[in-house]
Amino acid sequence: MSLQPIQDPGLPSHVNRKADADPKAAKRAEQQVAILFLTSALGTVLFIFSYVGVPQDQLIFLPILGTTNAHQLFLGLGLAISLFFIGMGAVHWAKTLMPDHEVVDVRKEQRSKDEDRAAFVATIKEQGATAGLGRRTLIKRTLGLSLGLAGLSPLLLLRDCSAELPGEELAQTNWRAGTRLLTDPGDRPIKPGDLEVGAVAQVLPLLPAGRKRTLNDIAKDALLLIRIRPEEFNLDAERLSWTYQGIIAFSKICSHMGCAVALYEQSTKHLLCPCHQSTFDVTRAAKVIFGPAARPLPQLPISVDSEGYLVAASPFNEAVGPSYWERDSE
Amino acid sequence: MKARERAAGAVANYVDERTGAAKWMKKTLTKVFPDHWSFMLGEIVLYSFIILLLSGTFLTFWFDPSMREVEYEGSYEALEGVHMSAAYASTLHISFDVRGGLLMRQIHHWAALIFLAAMVAHLLRVFFTGAFRKPREMNWIIGVGLLTLGIVEGFLGYSLPDDLLSGTGIRIAEAIMQAIPVVGSYLSYFVFGGAFPGELFIPRIYTAHVLLIPGIFLALITAHLMLVWYQKHTQYPGPGRTEKNVVGYPLLPVYMAKAGGFFFIVFGFTAFLGAVAQINPIWVYGPYTPAQIGAGSQPDWYMGWLDGLVRMSPPIETHALGYTISWNILIPGLIIPGILFTLMALYPFIESWITGDKREHHLLDRPRNNPNRTAIGAMALTFVLVTLINGGNDLLAVHFDLSINQIMWFSRIGVFVLPPIAFVVTKRICLALQRADREMVLHGKESGRLVMLPHGEFIEVHEPLSPQKAYQLTSHEQLPALSAPETDERGVALPKGIRQKLRARWSRAASEQIAKPTVEELKEIEHH
DSSP states (O other): OOOOSSOOOOSOOOOOOHHHHOHHHHHHHHHHHHHHHHHHHHHHHHHHHHHHHSOTTOEEEETTTEEEEHHHHHHHHHHHHHHHHHHHHHHHHHHHTSOOOOEEEEOOOSSOOHHHHHHHHHHHHHHHHHHTTTTOHHHHHHHHHHHHHHHHHHHHHGGGGOSSOOSGGGGOOSOOTTOBEEETTTOOBOOGGGSOTTOEEEEEEOOOTTOOOOHHHHHHHOEEEEEOOGGGOOOOHHHHHTSBTTEEEEESBOTTTOOBOOEEETTTTEEEOTTTOOEEEGGGTTEEEESSOOSOOOEEOEEEOTTSOEEESSOOSSOOSSOOTTOOOO | OOHHHHHHHHHHHHHHHHHOOHHHHHHHHTOEEOOOGGGHHHHHHHHHHHHHHHHHHHHHTTOOOOOOEEEOOSSOGGGTTOEEEHHHHHHHHHHHHSTTHHHHHHHHHHHHHHHHHHHHHHHHHHHHTTTTSTTOHHHHHHHHHHHHHHHHHHHHHHHTTOBHHHHHHHHHHHHHHHHSTTTHHHHHHHHHTSSSSTTTHHHHHHHIIIIIHHHHHHHHHHHHHHHHHHHOOOBOOBTTBOTTEEEEEEIIIIIHHHHHHHHHHHHHHHHHHHHHSOOOOHHHHOBOOTTOOOTTOOOOHHHHHHHHHHHHOOOOOEEETTEEEOHHHHIIIIIHHHHHHHHHHHHHHHHHHHHOOOSOOOBOOOGGGSHHHHHHHHHHHHHHHHHHHHHTHHHHHHHTTOOHHHHHHHHHHHHHHHHHHHHHHHHHHHHHHHHHHHHHHHHOEEEEEEEEOTTSOEEEEEEOOOHHHHHHHHOSOOOOOOOOOSBOTTSOBOOOOHHHHHHHHHHHHHTOOOOOOOHHHHHHHHHO
């Protein structure tokens, strides 16, 4: 340890506050504390008044805040004043009137004395020996086995957290060959003529009669329908055959983390996911052109049925939504 | 004896005869706590936790943690007749039909944000002053655990209302689970009770949010505070303060009044925010449905850096043999945060390994006096700040009329380039400050008084420092670099392992200091 260049001058001597020396100042401080506590009491009065007297749907206009709910506002301000000024009073009291002489306490090293440590080790050895754990290996091993096995039972109990296990279900949607596309909201079948060039629509599949649509269905079925001029497509022959008169259908569930890909920019024909900004090019089968998504949005082949309504020509040929281990992405 | 004193005496006697607490209480009530504004950061964490328990309990009286589909018929007309989960409907009920309900919701949310912000500020204070050193490593680890739990608890909390924004967050969490190789889809199925979203996750995360995690919190906070109590608080260096003492104010009455009063101040401030600052207006977002989303979807700030990491990730997936590994989710969502938090938890041990310092420390460091540590902290902070900025790239792009792609590329490059720059710059600043301290001790402080000498030269008069100030600037110790032993105690040459080389290198970097004035130098100055 190097020698300190300047020796410790010790604690600075105590400097009296005004209230320490002057009884008048002390009296003044006492009054200030009382005023703070009284302000708090007024806050509680405001709180009670707001609870009872201000109707819950009363609106009020205030600068900066704008139009706001008076009931919640005054209730909150009352509570804030009542609590804040109790605190201010207490702190002001402590700072002006309570003794401010610094106190010095000694600090001992955390480590026990050597003899205590030796005694501790001896005790452990002695008491351990009486149980004979070190000697009786049979007991030790069977105990280890039973504890380990017992630890497994809670894991087993958690098995029924899910009745189903993930299998093919993750890769399946309600889109079949011939499934009609329904508007969402509205549940109406769509004809190609309903969509103008440049339009975008969210659609869901027509479910078999009697089957109620759940959020689980929507989480995989949601589809985006976009119409552009057919000559603007930059697709191979197969993908082009999946479109119908310039109408192309993509899964709306982001291939990155499953958010709804909801932002469509008409001028660039880009789809953007607002969660992580993955950007997909509609003209090139939703190819990823920016952001963290690694795969295009799955495209659903569409055509029209005998009545002229848009239908799925076949199911998705890959799983929709985010990737998972068992997903066959080839 | 006054009646009041007699009554107090009777109570004290009753308790002491049954517990023997008098001796312990006497010692406890006069326990000394050092005073400094930065020690209040941890207090804010504790107080917002209490506020969270109180406001949260209030909310549970009306919140219905169920995903049962209901038709809304409350006083918020815009959603009249809309189908939604009971959780969302009851949150609307709390916001519009329970007196003070919205206020309590907003207090709860603000308190959660303050809870985490204060936790991070407290962590930075502990880090930059070296308060985590022996014997406080265990408390540091408990603290890292509390921070991790706090982030999870906050996320679960804002997921409960089942609005469009929170459901989107849950969807992302599900995607992260699914991305884990081999077990991912099983994990997700067990958590959600089947395919996403199912009808079980709200009741499940409710139990975790109101019972399981708060219970662990209570246990860990108790352990954290007991250790602070038992080991006694650290103190800043200064005249009269040593490794062997603790200087401050006694618990009764000063500290009790200040700390108790501060609780009310924090509560009052949070209530003020709850009154005037709208937060999480779930009625604007609408109920959750997987097919919709709000533009500018943002997590709460403490999740923002994770979201920023995920956003900046390059689009890499591996497909092989019919299986998929989503590196674009695994690396930013699990691997980097895992490494970051592990390094943070291990930092006290890493530092003591580098410096070879195994002694107890109760005097805090001024951040400039440990340039290496301060620079490491600045580096980590810069990393998180860049990711946080990227987490808000959509909002930044809109507000500042920037291109989202440019912000993303700035972050992708910045996350690698800026932290090392921050390290170097911070270290240089620390050394410059040390140099300034040294100058001040040797030559006194500038007085601003210019004097013309007889021969025409102008000088500025320097005033000598007070002994207290001079001591404060010179009392810190400067550890020399470890010299790696070439041979063991029996004189056999030791193999030069990579570990030893690394350690020697780090140790050299850690011991880079501006030498403080020596006794001789000071004497020499005096003779002038």
